[in-house]
Protein backbone atom coordinates (compact mmCIF):
# COMPACT_ATOMS: atom_id res chain seq x y z
CA UNK A 1 0.00 0.00 0.00
CA UNK A 2 2.78 2.35 1.01
CA UNK A 3 4.74 1.49 -2.15
CA UNK A 4 1.58 2.18 -4.22
CA UNK A 5 1.17 5.65 -2.65
CA UNK A 6 4.73 6.63 -3.29
CA UNK A 7 4.46 5.52 -6.93
CA UNK A 8 1.37 7.72 -7.30
CA UNK A 9 3.14 10.70 -5.79
CA UNK A 10 6.16 10.17 -8.08
CA UNK A 11 3.79 10.18 -11.06
CA UNK A 12 2.12 13.35 -9.72
CA UNK A 13 5.51 15.02 -9.27
CA UNK A 14 6.52 14.07 -12.81
CA UNK A 15 3.27 15.49 -14.22
CA UNK A 16 3.81 18.73 -12.31
CA UNK A 17 7.39 18.92 -13.59
CA UNK A 18 6.15 18.27 -17.13
CA UNK A 19 3.63 21.03 -16.69
CA UNK A 20 6.30 23.45 -15.56
CA UNK A 21 8.49 22.44 -18.48
CA UNK A 22 5.63 23.11 -20.91
CA UNK A 23 5.01 26.47 -19.28
CA UNK A 24 8.64 27.52 -19.58
CA UNK A 25 8.81 26.27 -23.16
CA UNK A 26 5.69 28.27 -24.06
CA UNK A 27 7.16 31.32 -22.37
CA UNK A 28 10.43 30.92 -24.27
CA UNK A 29 8.50 30.56 -27.51
CA UNK A 30 6.54 33.76 -26.85
CA UNK A 31 9.82 35.58 -26.15
CA UNK A 32 11.24 34.24 -29.40
CA UNK A 33 8.21 35.27 -31.43
CA UNK A 34 7.81 38.70 -29.88
CA UNK A 35 10.52 40.52 -31.86
CA UNK A 36 9.15 39.17 -35.16
CA UNK A 37 5.66 40.40 -34.27
CA UNK A 38 7.02 43.86 -33.46
CA UNK A 39 9.14 43.74 -36.62
CA UNK A 40 6.17 42.70 -38.76
CA UNK A 41 4.29 45.82 -37.69
CA UNK A 42 7.02 48.10 -38.98
CA UNK A 43 7.45 46.03 -42.14
CA UNK A 44 4.22 47.05 -43.80
CA UNK A 45 4.36 47.10 -47.59
CA UNK A 46 1.99 50.07 -47.61
CA UNK A 47 3.77 53.37 -48.20
CA UNK A 48 1.12 55.15 -46.12
CA UNK A 49 2.30 53.15 -43.06
CA UNK A 50 5.96 54.04 -43.50
CA UNK A 51 8.13 57.06 -42.86
CA UNK A 52 10.11 58.57 -45.72
CA UNK A 53 13.36 57.19 -44.36
CA UNK A 54 11.82 53.71 -44.21
CA UNK A 55 10.71 54.04 -47.85
CA UNK A 56 14.20 55.23 -48.84
CA UNK A 57 15.86 52.33 -47.01
CA UNK A 58 13.39 49.78 -48.38
CA UNK A 59 14.10 50.86 -51.97
CA UNK A 60 17.85 50.78 -51.29
CA UNK A 61 17.44 47.27 -49.85
CA UNK A 62 15.77 46.01 -53.04
CA UNK A 63 12.09 46.92 -52.90
CA UNK A 64 12.30 48.48 -56.35
CA UNK A 65 8.78 47.82 -57.64
CA UNK A 66 6.00 50.32 -56.91
CA UNK A 67 2.37 49.25 -57.07
CA UNK A 68 -0.37 51.69 -58.02
CA UNK A 69 -3.79 50.09 -57.66
CA UNK A 70 -6.77 52.17 -58.76
CA UNK A 71 -10.19 51.46 -57.28
CA UNK A 72 -13.49 53.39 -57.51
CA UNK A 73 -16.17 54.83 -55.28
CA UNK A 74 -19.39 53.67 -56.91
CA UNK A 75 -22.82 52.39 -56.03
CA UNK A 76 -23.25 48.63 -55.77
CA UNK A 77 -26.95 48.37 -55.05
CA UNK A 78 -28.59 48.47 -51.61
CA UNK A 79 -26.67 45.43 -50.35
CA UNK A 80 -23.04 46.38 -50.91
CA UNK A 81 -21.06 49.42 -49.75
CA UNK A 82 -19.74 52.01 -52.21
CA UNK A 83 -16.12 51.20 -51.36
CA UNK A 84 -16.21 47.72 -52.94
CA UNK A 85 -13.26 48.31 -55.30
CA UNK A 86 -11.34 50.16 -52.58
CA UNK A 87 -11.62 47.25 -50.13
CA UNK A 88 -10.58 44.69 -52.73
CA UNK A 89 -7.77 46.90 -54.05
CA UNK A 90 -6.36 47.61 -50.60
CA UNK A 91 -6.31 43.92 -49.70
CA UNK A 92 -5.07 42.59 -53.05
CA UNK A 93 -2.34 45.24 -53.47
CA UNK A 94 -0.79 44.29 -50.11
CA UNK A 95 -0.89 40.61 -50.90
CA UNK A 96 0.64 41.21 -54.35
CA UNK A 97 3.50 43.19 -52.80
CA UNK A 98 4.05 40.59 -50.07
CA UNK A 99 4.17 37.76 -52.58
CA UNK A 100 6.50 39.65 -54.89
CA UNK A 101 8.75 40.38 -51.91
CA UNK A 102 10.35 43.38 -53.64
CA UNK A 103 7.45 45.82 -53.84
CA UNK A 104 5.75 48.65 -51.96
CA UNK A 105 2.20 49.91 -52.47
CA UNK A 106 1.10 53.51 -53.04
CA UNK A 107 -2.24 54.51 -51.40
CA UNK A 108 -5.29 53.13 -53.18
CA UNK A 109 -6.72 55.57 -55.73
CA UNK A 110 -10.38 55.83 -54.62
CA UNK A 111 -11.92 57.35 -57.78
CA UNK A 112 -12.53 56.22 -61.32
CA UNK A 113 -14.65 56.98 -64.37
CA UNK A 114 -18.15 56.03 -63.22
CA UNK A 115 -20.63 58.14 -65.22
CA UNK A 116 -21.52 61.73 -66.01
CA UNK A 117 -22.26 63.85 -62.91
CA UNK A 118 -24.18 66.49 -64.91
CA UNK A 119 -26.33 64.14 -66.98
CA UNK A 120 -26.40 61.63 -64.10
CA UNK A 121 -25.57 58.61 -66.18
CA UNK A 122 -24.15 55.21 -65.21
CA UNK A 123 -23.37 54.88 -61.51
CA UNK A 124 -23.87 58.65 -61.11
CA UNK A 125 -27.62 57.97 -60.95
CA UNK A 126 -27.06 56.84 -57.36
CA UNK A 127 -25.91 59.00 -54.40
CA UNK A 128 -22.44 58.47 -53.05
CA UNK A 129 -20.82 57.59 -56.36
CA UNK A 130 -17.87 59.71 -57.46
CA UNK A 131 -16.81 60.03 -61.07
CA UNK A 132 -13.64 61.61 -62.36
CA UNK A 133 -12.92 62.49 -65.98
CA UNK A 134 -10.77 60.10 -67.96
CA UNK A 135 -8.10 62.84 -68.13
CA UNK A 136 -8.16 63.15 -64.33
CA UNK A 137 -7.97 59.39 -63.85
CA UNK A 138 -5.03 59.16 -66.24
CA UNK A 139 -3.31 62.23 -64.81
CA UNK A 140 -3.39 60.87 -61.25
CA UNK A 141 -1.93 57.54 -62.41
CA UNK A 142 0.78 59.38 -64.35
CA UNK A 143 1.61 61.72 -61.44
CA UNK A 144 1.82 58.90 -58.87
CA UNK A 145 4.01 56.91 -61.29
CA UNK A 146 6.31 59.93 -61.70
CA UNK A 147 6.40 60.30 -57.91
CA UNK A 148 7.41 56.63 -57.63
CA UNK A 149 10.17 57.23 -60.20
CA UNK A 150 11.31 60.27 -58.20
CA UNK A 151 11.49 58.08 -55.08
CA UNK A 152 13.85 55.70 -56.87
CA UNK A 153 11.60 52.78 -57.85
CA UNK A 154 12.80 50.96 -60.98
CA UNK A 155 9.47 49.38 -61.94
CA UNK A 156 6.03 50.91 -61.60
CA UNK A 157 3.04 48.59 -61.96
CA UNK A 158 -0.31 50.23 -62.72
CA UNK A 159 -3.49 48.22 -62.23
CA UNK A 160 -7.19 48.83 -61.72
CA UNK A 161 -10.08 46.97 -60.11
CA UNK A 162 -12.82 48.81 -62.05
CA UNK A 163 -13.52 48.22 -65.75
CA UNK A 164 -13.60 51.90 -66.76
CA UNK A 165 -10.08 53.24 -67.10
CA UNK A 166 -8.19 50.06 -68.00
CA UNK A 167 -7.29 51.47 -71.43
CA UNK A 168 -6.30 54.76 -69.80
CA UNK A 169 -3.88 52.98 -67.46
CA UNK A 170 -2.48 51.09 -70.44
CA UNK A 171 -1.91 54.33 -72.34
CA UNK A 172 -0.28 56.07 -69.36
CA UNK A 173 2.04 53.09 -68.85
CA UNK A 174 3.03 52.98 -72.52
CA UNK A 175 3.80 56.70 -72.71
CA UNK A 176 5.83 56.71 -69.48
CA UNK A 177 7.61 53.49 -70.34
CA UNK A 178 8.72 54.84 -73.71
CA UNK A 179 10.05 57.93 -71.99
CA UNK A 180 11.73 56.25 -69.02
CA UNK A 181 12.94 52.84 -70.15
CA UNK A 182 16.11 54.30 -71.76
CA UNK A 183 16.93 55.51 -68.23
CA UNK A 184 16.38 52.04 -66.76
CA UNK A 185 12.93 52.66 -65.31
CA UNK A 186 9.87 50.74 -66.49
CA UNK A 187 6.17 51.44 -66.19
CA UNK A 188 3.67 48.66 -66.92
CA UNK A 189 -0.08 48.16 -67.05
CA UNK A 190 -0.95 44.93 -65.27
CA UNK A 191 -3.88 43.95 -67.44
CA UNK A 192 -4.09 40.32 -66.28
CA UNK A 193 -5.31 41.40 -62.84
CA UNK A 194 -8.57 42.63 -64.37
CA UNK A 195 -9.06 40.93 -67.74
CA UNK A 196 -7.69 37.49 -66.95
CA UNK A 197 -9.63 37.29 -63.68
CA UNK A 198 -12.83 38.19 -65.55
CA UNK A 199 -12.19 35.28 -67.94
CA UNK A 200 -11.43 32.88 -65.07
CA UNK A 201 -14.51 34.02 -63.16
CA UNK A 202 -16.77 33.61 -66.21
CA UNK A 203 -15.38 30.18 -66.97
CA UNK A 204 -15.87 29.04 -63.37
CA UNK A 205 -19.45 30.31 -63.10
CA UNK A 206 -20.47 29.04 -66.55
CA UNK A 207 -19.25 25.53 -65.73
CA UNK A 208 -21.48 25.53 -62.67
CA UNK A 209 -24.50 27.07 -64.42
CA UNK A 210 -24.28 30.16 -62.25
CA UNK A 211 -25.20 33.62 -63.55
CA UNK A 212 -22.24 35.64 -64.81
CA UNK A 213 -21.66 38.78 -62.82
CA UNK A 214 -22.36 42.12 -64.50
CA UNK A 215 -22.29 44.54 -61.58
CA UNK A 216 -22.52 43.96 -57.82
CA UNK A 217 -23.66 40.40 -58.47
CA UNK A 218 -22.05 37.07 -57.55
CA UNK A 219 -18.44 38.00 -58.34
CA UNK A 220 -18.30 41.44 -56.72
CA UNK A 221 -20.37 40.53 -53.67
CA UNK A 222 -18.40 37.33 -52.99
CA UNK A 223 -15.11 39.23 -53.21
CA UNK A 224 -16.25 41.85 -50.71
CA UNK A 225 -17.54 39.11 -48.38
CA UNK A 226 -14.02 37.64 -48.42
CA UNK A 227 -12.15 40.87 -47.65
CA UNK A 228 -14.80 42.12 -45.18
CA UNK A 229 -13.08 40.77 -42.06
CA UNK A 230 -15.16 42.94 -39.72
CA UNK A 231 -18.52 42.42 -41.44
CA UNK A 232 -18.97 46.09 -42.25
CA UNK A 233 -19.72 46.22 -45.96
CA UNK A 234 -22.41 43.70 -46.92
CA UNK A 235 -26.11 44.08 -46.00
CA UNK A 236 -27.21 40.46 -46.37
CA UNK A 237 -30.88 41.32 -45.85
CA UNK A 238 -30.72 43.82 -48.73
CA UNK A 239 -29.08 41.58 -51.31
CA UNK A 240 -31.52 40.95 -54.14
CA UNK A 241 -31.48 40.07 -57.85
CA UNK A 242 -31.97 43.16 -59.99
CA UNK A 243 -31.97 44.35 -63.59
CA UNK A 244 -30.28 47.66 -62.87
CA UNK A 245 -33.09 49.70 -61.29
CA UNK A 246 -31.46 49.48 -57.86
CA UNK A 247 -27.94 49.48 -59.24
CA UNK A 248 -27.34 45.73 -59.38
CA UNK A 249 -27.08 43.77 -62.61
CA UNK A 250 -27.07 40.14 -61.57
CA UNK A 251 -27.94 38.08 -58.52
CA UNK A 252 -25.86 38.83 -55.42
CA UNK A 253 -27.92 36.37 -53.31
CA UNK A 254 -25.80 33.59 -54.80
CA UNK A 255 -22.58 35.12 -53.48
CA UNK A 256 -20.52 33.32 -50.87
CA UNK A 257 -17.20 33.90 -49.17
CA UNK A 258 -15.21 30.95 -50.61
CA UNK A 259 -16.06 32.08 -54.13
CA UNK A 260 -14.80 35.56 -53.27
CA UNK A 261 -11.56 34.14 -51.88
CA UNK A 262 -11.00 32.24 -55.12
CA UNK A 263 -11.66 35.27 -57.35
CA UNK A 264 -9.49 37.61 -55.25
CA UNK A 265 -6.71 34.99 -55.29
CA UNK A 266 -7.01 34.87 -59.10
CA UNK A 267 -6.40 38.63 -59.20
CA UNK A 268 -3.38 38.37 -56.90
CA UNK A 269 -1.81 35.44 -58.74
CA UNK A 270 -2.44 36.99 -62.18
CA UNK A 271 -0.80 40.25 -61.10
CA UNK A 272 2.19 38.58 -59.40
CA UNK A 273 2.82 36.37 -62.43
CA UNK A 274 2.55 39.23 -64.92
CA UNK A 275 4.72 41.61 -62.85
CA UNK A 276 7.36 38.88 -62.40
CA UNK A 277 7.48 38.11 -66.10
CA UNK A 278 7.62 41.78 -67.09
CA UNK A 279 10.35 42.67 -64.59
CA UNK A 280 12.33 39.42 -64.76
CA UNK A 281 15.30 40.77 -66.69
CA UNK A 282 14.94 44.40 -65.71
CA UNK A 283 15.78 44.58 -62.00
Ligand SMILES: [Zn+2]
Nearest residue numbers: 072074162163
Ligand atom coordinates in the same frame (compact mmCIF):
# COMPACT_ATOMS: atom_id res chain seq x y z
ZN1 LIG B 1 -16.63 49.17 -60.93
